Amino acid sequence: MQTFDTTTTTLPTLRRGSQLYETERRLNAVLNNASVAIFLMDDRQHCVYMNRAAELLTGFSLTEVLTRDCPLHDIVHHTYPDGRPFPLAECAIDRAFPENNQERGEEVFVHKDGHFYPVGFTASPIRDDEARIIGTIIEVRDITEEKAAAERQRLLTNELNHRVKNTLATVQSIAAQTFKGKTDGVARQTFDARMVALSNTHNVLTAENWESASLRSVVEGAVAPHALAEVDTARFDLVGPDTRLHPKVAVTLAMALHELMTNAAKYGALSVPEGRVGVSWTLEPEGSGERLDLVWTETGGPPVAPPTRRGFGSRLIERQLPLEFDGSADLTFAPTGVICRLRIPLTALGWHGQERVTGRVAR
């Protein structure tokens, strides 16, 4: 079996100025100035070469590794972080060898001084002239900083979720204390219901780290009697494909649906046992993205008379929603039941700085 032996081709044995000498000198300069650790492995998983970055990463010198004459795994990867021994047979890097080209993954290595550190690796097979695999090149980088950054991000998101919910609860409490005995119970109930609708939408968003919300979850959340309840299928028909909504769309849409729900329960289809509400939606191509076309249809309710004054709900739906999303809204108080048609472009919604944070553009 052929194996590498780079130790025999060291610079002093080559004639200074020869082409091989220059090539070797150049390659050494590349390898030893690379910030990624590079290991050259033979077919027994013994390390036969490592660059300077690899020595810094592991704490071992190339000479030490060569002297040990054992699989590299047993030198830098021999123990699980919980202290159990880590046999070579269980090693993902070893398993990657030799079938897969550019196998990537994350592992936790053990430094010479005993501390554990997370690494990202890429393993690529080396073949001889007959395409037989005779070794592997493994690139390894320390990802301690990336792991720490991801953890900080997770903690910050948790803190954000916590504070948003607490702030909503605080606002609710301030309102309750402020208006105690000074306003009628109906106004208080309306206010509390709106706060709960807002809070429920934030539940959907926090579950998704504020990146987006499922359209179906938003609709279901809005028509369910409370946060943990199932949608009453005897009264609601929800028909449409799921998609991802930008947080702003999710919040405004949920508030709009909440207002329609409240109106239906007070005056519309949900004010009588036999009334039903259909919510159906389609996603239509628009520009480079999609547009949500959603229709709310009430049937089986008492005859509808147009309201004498336009309140918060119709103002939010008919005016704010089109302004906020460059869409349109059409609220009809038909005698057979309220019909509300919403058209909301879902294109190009992101948040300021999103590319910098997530490394990608919205949608």
Place this chain on the structure above:
Amino acid sequence: MSGLQGRRVLLVEDESLVAMLGEDMLLDLGCEVEVAMRLDKAVALARGADLDMAILDVNLGDTCSYPVADALFERGIPFIFATGYGLSGIEPAYNAIPVMQKPYQVAQMERLLRHLLTCKTPPRGNMPSLPCGCSFWAKIVGPHQIRAD
């Protein structure tokens, strides 16, 4: 009389519920209100609408309202920023612009809008010294301080 009676105010605010609150406060102060919630519409209004003053929410979701500020500045229409971030959330080039802290409060809004009325509108062109009772326009003297985006 608030002195703001009949003043035409552009309100740029990207959150529906907050925009409703801001609009109601301005209406209560006797102003006429144009609401824009998206940058393109806000810029169009800043360039063409008949306006006396403006309130600009700095953060418009995926963008910022600075292009609106630049359009208003070109026409000499005074404005204030609204932000929940405090002064540190504003680009340094705009640090002479008065900032209204969120959440909106009608007293603060009224005080800052009145303050705008006491300032003389800057002349067309870029004359550095203005007979202005406050430091509002005087600090912004050249187009080099104004972002073009």
